[in-house]
Amino acid sequence: xxxxxxxxxxxxxxxxxxxxxxxxxxxxxxxxxxxxxxxxxxxxxxxxxxxxxxxxxxxxxxxxxxxxxxxxxxxxxxxxxxxxxxxxxxxxxxxxxxxxxxxxxxxxxxxxxxxxxxxxxxxxxxxxxxxxxxxxxxxxxxxxxxxxxxxxxxxxxxxxxxxxxxxxxxxxxxxxxxxxxxxxxxxxxxxxxxxxxxxxxxxxxxxxxxxxxxxxxxxxxxxxxxxxxxxxxxxxxxxxxxxxxxxxxxxxxxxxxxxxxxxxxxxxxxxxxxxxxxxxxxxxxxxxxxxxxxxxxxxxxxxxxxxxxxxxxxxxxxxxxxxxxxxxxxxxxxxxxxxxxxxxxxxxxxxxxxxxxxxxxxxxxxxxxxxxxxxxxxxxxxxxxxxxxxxxxxxxxxxxxxxxxxxxxxxxxxxxxxxxxxxxxxxxxxxxxxxxxxxxxxxxxxxxxxxxxxxxxxxxxxxxxxxxxxxxxxxxxxxxxxxxxxxxxxxxxxxxxxxxxxxxxxxxxxxxxxxxxxxxxxxxxxxxxxxxxxxxxxxxxxxxxxxxxxxxxxxxxxxxxxxxxxxxxxxxxxxxxxxxxxxxxxxxxxxxxxxxxxxxxxxxxxxxxxxxxxxxxxxxxxxxxxxxxxxxxxxxxx
Amino acid sequence: xxxxxxxxxxxxxxxxxxxxxxxxxxxxxxxxxxxxxxxxxxxxxxxxxxxxxxxxxxxxxxxxxxxxxxxxxxxxxxxxxxxxxxxxxxxxxxxxxxxxxxxxxxxxxxxxxxxxxxxxxxxxxxxxxxxxxxxxxxxxxxxxxxxxxxxxxxxxxxxxxxxxxxxxxxxxxxxxxxxxxxxxxxxxxxxxxxxxxxxxxxxxxxxxxxxxxxxxxxxxx
Numbered sequence: 001x002x003x004x005x006x007x008x009x010x011x012x013x014x015x016x017x018x019x020x021x022x023x024x025x026x027x028x029x030x031x032x033x034x035x036x037x038x039x040x041x042x043x044x045x046x047x048x049x050x051x052x053x054x055x056x057x058x059x060x061x062x063x064x065x066x067x068x069x070x071x072x073x074x075x076x077x078x079x080x081x082x083x084x085x086x087x088x089x090x091x092x093x094x095x096x097x098x099x100x101x102x103x104x105x106x107x108x109x110x111x112x113x114x115x116x117x118x119x120x121x122x123x124x125x126x127x128x129x130x131x132x133x134x135x136x137x138x139x140x141x142x143x144x145x146x147x148x149x150x151x152x153x154x155x156x157x158x159x160x161x162x163x164x165x166x167x168x169x170x171x172x173x174x175x176x177x178x179x180x181x182x183x184x185x186x187x188x189x190x191x192x193x194x195x196x197x198x199x200x201x202x203x204x205x206x207x208x209x210x211x212x213x214x215x216x217x218x219x220x221x222x223x224x225x226x227x228x229x230x231x232x233x234x235x236x237x238x239x240x241x242x243x244x245x246x247x248x249x250x251x252x253x254x255x256x257x258x259x260x261x262x263x264x265x266x267x268x269x270x271x272x273x274x275x276x277x278x279x280x281x282x283x284x285x286x287x288x289x290x291x292x293x294x295x296x297x298x299x300x301x302x303x304x305x306x307x308x309x310x311x312x313x314x315x316x317x318x319x320x321x322x323x324x325x326x327x328x329x330x331x332x333x334x335x336x337x338x339x340x341x342x343x344x345x346x347x348x349x350x351x352x353x354x355x356x357x358x359x360x361x362x363x364x365x366x367x368x369x370x371x372x373x374x375x376x377x378x379x380x381x382x383x384x385x386x387x388x389x390x391x392x393x394x395x396x397x398x399x400x401x402x403x404x405x406x407x408x409x410x411x412x413x414x415x416x417x418x419x420x421x422x423x424x425x426x427x428x429x430x431x432x433x434x435x436x437x438x439x440x441x442x443x444x445x446x447x448x449x450x451x452x453x454x455x456x457x458x459x460x461x462x463x464x465x466x467x468x469x470x471x472x473x474x475x476x477x478x479x480x481x482x483x484x485x486x487x488x489x490x491x492x493x494x495x496x497x498x499x500x501x502x503x504x505x506x507x508x509x510x511x512x513x514x515x516x517x518x519x520x521x522x523x524x525x526x527x528x529x530x531x532x533x534x535x536x537x538x539x540x541x542x543x544x545x546x547x548x549x550x551x552x553x554x555x556x557x558x559x560x561x562x563x564x565x566x567x568x569x570x571x572x573x574x575x576x577x578x579x580x581x582x583x584x585x586x587x588x589x590x591x592x593x594x595x596x597x598x599x600x601x602x603x604x605x606x607x608x609x610x611x612x613x614x615x616x617x618x619x620x621x622x623x624x625x626x627x628x629x630x631x632x633x634x635x636x637x638x
Numbered sequence: 639x640x641x642x643x644x645x646x647x648x649x650x651x652x653x654x655x656x657x658x659x660x661x662x663x664x665x666x667x668x669x670x671x672x673x674x675x676x677x678x679x680x681x682x683x684x685x686x687x688x689x690x691x692x693x694x695x696x697x698x699x700x701x702x703x704x705x706x707x708x709x710x711x712x713x714x715x716x717x718x719x720x721x722x723x724x725x726x727x728x729x730x731x732x733x734x735x736x737x738x739x740x741x742x743x744x745x746x747x748x749x750x751x752x753x754x755x756x757x758x759x760x761x762x763x764x765x766x767x768x769x770x771x772x773x774x775x776x777x778x779x780x781x782x783x784x785x786x787x788x789x790x791x792x793x794x795x796x797x798x799x800x801x802x803x804x805x806x807x808x809x810x811x812x813x814x815x816x817x818x819x820x821x822x823x824x825x826x827x828x829x830x831x832x833x834x835x836x837x838x839x840x841x842x843x844x845x846x847x848x849x850x851x852x853x854x855x856x857x858x859x
Contacts, residue, residue: 003828
C-alpha cells in the first residue's frame with residue numbers, strides 16, 4: 001500500500017549521509033520503519049548508563065544536546081542539528097550509553113531501527129565505515145587526533161575548561177613566508193599586503209629558519225639599527241620554536257609562556273628540520289580558549305553561521321560561571337554579558353539581512369525589551385523584542401511590514417537556535433502586533449499611557465524598558481520623545497503602574513518566614529523573580545518615568561540616578577540598588593547550579609548565612625513600596 | 639448478550655461494525671499520556687455534505703509523543719462523483735494509477751484502524767460530518783469516538799492578551815507557520831494527518847506549560 005509519509009521521510013533521509021549512499025528502494029524500506037518522535041525542550045531521549053535502544057537517531061528539526069554527566073556537572077559534548085546522527089553506540093557495541101541526549105529546543109527526531117537498518121545495509125562497507133567514523137567523532141569530537149584511534153577508550157575530562165585545553169589547537173595553515181635571499185623591504189611589503197603581523201623565513205626546502213614580527217621591524221629598522229634594504233637574515237629571530245601538528249592548546253600556550261614568544265611554527269615532524277605547515281599565534285590560542293570577552297566579541301562579529309554564534313554564546317556562559325566563582329562585581333559581569341548578548345543579536349540581524357532578497361525598504365530599529373532592554377539579562381532567558389520602521393505611504397504599508405516580519409522571523413529563529421527561547425507570550429518582532437511603523441508605535445504607546453487598563457500595565461513592564469540594539473537611532477529617539485510628552489499629560493498611568501508594582505507584597509510573612517509558592521510544580525519553592533526582583537524593577541521604572549529621565553534602563557543604575565535626584569531618600573535608593581544586584585547574583589548562581597533560569601529557589605538548599613543575606617535584601621523592598629503608596633496615592637486605588 | 643439481541647431486533651449490522659462498537663466497552667479512563675490518539679484527514683470532492691465524496695483518508699496513530707511511520711493509514715477511494723475544481727488542491731484524479739478501494743472497504747479498514755482511539759482533526763466537524771455521511775450511505779451508524787479539533791485548541795492556546803483579536807478560522811497552513819511545523823506533503827491525506835498530529839503535540843506542550851491539562855479542556859468545542 002502507498003505510504004506518503006514514508007516517502008517523505010525517505011526524501012529527507014536521502015539528503016544526509018549515510019543515507020545518501022543507499023538506493024531509493026533500500027531507503028524506502030528503512031523510512032517505512034521509522035518512528036517520528038516529538039520532543040519538548042528538555043525531554044530526554046536516553047540517559048548515561050541506560051541500556052541501549054533498538055534504534056539510532058537523526059535530527060529532523062530542532063537541536064539535540066549530548067552531554068556527559070559527571071556528578072553534578074554537565075559537560076556539553078555536542079549539539080546536533082537537522083540531519084545529524086546520534087545515539088550510534090548500539091550500532092557498534094551493545095553497551096549502555098555513555099552520554100545523555102536531551103532536546104535543546106523543541107525538536108523532532110526520527111528513530112531508525114537498527115535491525116532493519118543493518119539487514120538492508122549489511123554489505124555496504126561505505127555505510128559501515130561512515131557510521132564508525134561518525135560514532136568516533138561524535139563521542140570524541142572535541143579531542144585530539146590521538147584519541148580517535150581508540151574508539152572504546154573512555155577518556156573524559158572533568159570540566160569544560162579542560163575540554164577546551166585538550167582540543168587540538170587551530171593554527172593558521174599555509175602561512176606567509178619569504179626566502180632567505182629576500183630583503184626586509186620585500187618581506188614587509190608581503191606582510192602589509194596580507195595584513196599579518198609576522199612572516200616566516202624559509203630555506204629552499206621550505207624548512208623554517210627564522211621569523212620576523214612587527215616588533216622586530218619596529219625595534220631593528222625604525223630605530224635605524226639596520227637599513228630597510230638589509231637581508232631578512234639580519235633581522236629575523238632564529239632558530240624558530242616549533243611544534244608538531246595536532247598540538248593541544250594547552251601545550252601551545254605553555255611553550256609560548258616558557259619562551260616568552262608569540263608565535264610557534266608548526267612543522268611536519270615538529271622539528272626545524274622538516275617542512276613548515278603552519279603558524280600558531282598567541283591570538284589563535286586566545287580564540288581557542290575563548291575565556292576572554294574581547295575574543296568572544298570578536299568571534300561573534302566574525303561569525304558566518306548561527307551555529308558559530310551559539311558556540312560563542314556558550315563560551316559566554318562559561319565565562320559567566322567563572323566570573324561568579326571568582327566573585328567579580330556583578331555590575332561588571334552584567335556589562336560584559338549584556339555586550340555579548342547585544343553583539344549576538346546584532347550579528348543575528350546582520351546575517352538575517354544577508355539572507356533577505358533585498359535591502360530594507362526604509363530605515364528600521366530593532367528593540368530589545370524586558371530584561372535585555374534593561375541590560376540585566378545574565379542567563380539565557382526568553383527573547384522579548386520589537387521592530388519599528390520608518391513611516392511609509394499607506395499603500396506601501398502592508399508590503400513594508402511584510403518585509404520586516406520576514407526579517408524578524410529569521411532573526412527570532414536564529415536567536416532561538418542560539419539559546420534564547422521564544423517568548424511564550426509572543427512578544428517578538430515577528431508578531432505583526434510588535435512590528436510596526438513609527439506612527440503606529442506612537443499611537444500604541446499613547447493609548448497605553450492615556451487609557452491604561454490591565455493589559456496596558458501587563459505590557460508596560462516589557463515595552464517601557466526598550467533599548468535600541470540595531471538600526472536607526474533617530475526613529476527610537478523620536479518615539480521616546482513622544483512617550484515623554486504624553487506622560488506629562490496624565491498621572492493616572494503612574495497610579496496603574498504603582499498598583500502593579502506593589503501587588504506582590506514583601507516576600508516575608510508575618511513571622512518573618514519566607515513566602516513560598518502554594519501550588520503547582522514549584523510548590524514550596526521561593527520565586528525570587530516575582531517576589532523580590534520584579535517589585536524592585538517595577539518600582540525603579542515607575543519612579544524614573546515619573547522623573548522624566550530617559551536612557552537609564554538598568555534597574556540598579558535607575559536607583560543610583562534616583563539617589564542623586566532625591567538626596568533625602570538617598571540611603572533607601574542605594575540600598576535598593578544594592579539589593580537588586582545581590583538578588584540578581586543570587587538568581588544567577590542558582591540558575592547556573594540548576595541549569596535553568598534560577599527563578600525558583602529551594603530554600604532547603606540554602607545555608608543559614610545565605611538566608612540571612614536574602615532577608616536583608618527584602619527590607620528595602622518593603623520600604624520602597626511604602627514610598628510608592630504615598631507618592632502615587634495608591635491607598636484608595638486598590 | 640443483551641446488547642446483540644437488542645440490535646438484532648432493530649437491524650442486522652455487519653461483524654466489523656459490531657467489533658468497532660464493542661471496542662468501546664470496558665474502556666478505562668486513561669491519562670493523556672497513555673491514550674491512543676488517531677490524527678486523520680480526508681480529501682474530498684468539495685464541501686457539500688450530501689453531494690460531495692471522500693477521495694482519500696489518511697491517518698496516523700500515536701500514544702505519547704512517538705508516531706510510527708509503518709503504522710499509518712492511507713486509503714484512496716473509488717468514487718463516481720468527481721469535481722475537477724478540487725483536483726488542483728489534492729491532485730487526485732478520477733482514474734489515477736493509485737490502488738483504490740470501495741467506500742465499504744475503506745470504512746472497514748478505517749474503523750479497524752481507529753477502534754476506540756480519540757480522534758484529532760483540523761476543523762474536525764467537517765471530517766466528522768463527511769465520515770458520518772459515508773457511514774450512513776453504507777447503512778451504518780455514526781462514529782462513536784471522541785473528537786479533538788486542532789483549530790479550536792490552537793485558539794485556546796494563545797496567550798490571553800491576544801485573545802481579543804483572534805482569527806475565526808485558522809487554516810492548517812496558518813498553524814504550521816505559527817508553530818514552525820515543516821509543511822512537507824500538504825494535501826496528501828496522510829501527510830496532512832501527520833502535520834495535524836505534530837500540531838496537536840506542539841499545542842499540547844504549550845498548554846501543558848500553563849496548567850495541568852484536563853480532558854474536558856481538550857474535548858470541549
